[in-house]
Amino acid sequence: MLTRAAFLSLMLVAVAWSLPPKAHATDADTIAAINASSNALDEAFARRDVETIRRLMTKDHVTVTPYYDGPQSVDDQIALLPELEYGQTIVGEPSVVLLAPDVALRTFIADLKGSFKGKPLPSRAFVNETLVKRDGKWIERLFQITTLKP
Amino acid sequence: MKIMRSRAILFSLVMLAATGMPEAKAGEAEIIAEVNKAAEALDEAFERQDADAIKQLMAPDHLAVTPYYDGPQNVAEQLATPAELHYSQTNLDEAAVTLLGPDAALRTFRARLDGTFKGKPIAPNVYVSQLLVKRDGAWMERFYQVTALADGGKKSSSCNGLVGTYLTENRAKEAGVTSRSLISLAGAHLILFTDSGEGGEAGFVPFTDGRGTWFCTENADGAHKVSATTLDFTAATADAKPGIGRLDFDLTYGAGTETLSGTATLYLLPLDADPLDPAMLKDGRQFEITGRRIGARS
Secondary structure, eight states, X not given: OOXXXXXXXXXXXXXXXXXXXXXXXXHHHHHHHHHHHHHHHHHHHHHTOXXXXXXXXXXXXXXXXXXXXXOBOHXXXXXXXXXXXXXXXXXXXXXXXXXXXXXXXXXXXXXXXXXXXXXEOOSEEEEEEEEEEETTEEEEXXXXXXXXXX | OHHHHXXXXXXXXXXXXXXXXXXXXXXXXXXXXXHHHHHHHHHHHHHHTOHHHHHHHEEEEEEEEOSSSSSOBOHHHHHHSGGGXXXXXXXXXXXXXEEEETTEXXXXXXXXXXXXXXXXXXXXXXXXXXXXXXXXXXXXXXXXXXXXOGGGGSOHHHHGGGOEEEEEEEEETTSSEEEEEEEEEOGGGEEEEEETTTTTOTTOOOBOOXXXXXXXXXXXXXXXXXXXXXXXXXXXXXXXXXXXXXEEEEEEEETTTTEEEEEEEEEEEETTSOTTOGGGOOSOEEEEEEEEEOOOOO
């Protein structure tokens, strides 16, 4: 017959056994939250929803691409929205790496379609989205595109 | 007991609020210095092609993405490429470091690259970002990305204000004025260079005017940086064979005074050498340059 203490010990062992999958699920949840934030930002750009764009980017956000004239602040990008036609098809799955509990690096290769100021965008690119968690929400701090050889 | 503990925490928080801010800022400066030190040590390790130091300063899962590599490169791939990659890098602004978290930092800067990868020229004007992480108490690079910027990433309209001809004084280190020059920054990135010592001063053989390319970038604070390279030819003499001279200029423009100041580094190469190959640039001789724009009479 199990004593109450022994029963509790077994319960603790059972809890300990169940923790690794739980911890894994937490990482998966975090990655899902990061992907959701990035996807929401992409959609906000597609809708040209300035309010949502501002909400999903840090105030000191920087965008660097081969087609802009140098690094762009949030205001710069919003001002350039009418001149940008941007479409991307992600090749494979985005990779999300947690660099720190509140810092994530999301990267992927994408086929781009569209134009900036009438000039076509590079066809294949590597995209870096660096996100940070602020006030419990994942938001983007850096967006950087590098042209890849086709 | 619980209340006491809460009060103790509250007291600590108040003390932190009262005294912690200056310390926090000082701490941040120290961390940024550590981040810069690690990044610079990695640059130097790549320059020395020191594989052990490179591995030590990069995370094992490091990734580098540049417009000249054939796609993202891991550590082993990067270590395999130095023989095919020849470039010199001139940072066009001071690196900006943002602490994204206690153990993660973003370091960014604009740079000019002169060189080749697998014999092909690499894009000269780039934006570089580095993500560094702290592992076991040491900062190391986790991710490195280079983006070639459209039109050099510069605000060409503001750089157009630098076009003109400048009369300069040139000083070798620990010496007086060694020569005077006329430097013309023209449209389409053309730079023309004429020097008072072209006839052959002490220690120099006669040489021709120089011509080359200049670029300008505007920093966030509005300052203009000029980087330029000119080539000229040195004459054959009884003691020397004909050759090529290369001058690399790194200058800052003073808008209020219409002046240029900075350095020029002179490289002398044999006539059959490739003066555009950074690997050929050795034993540069540096000069300090100050110049002012020649104005027209009104």
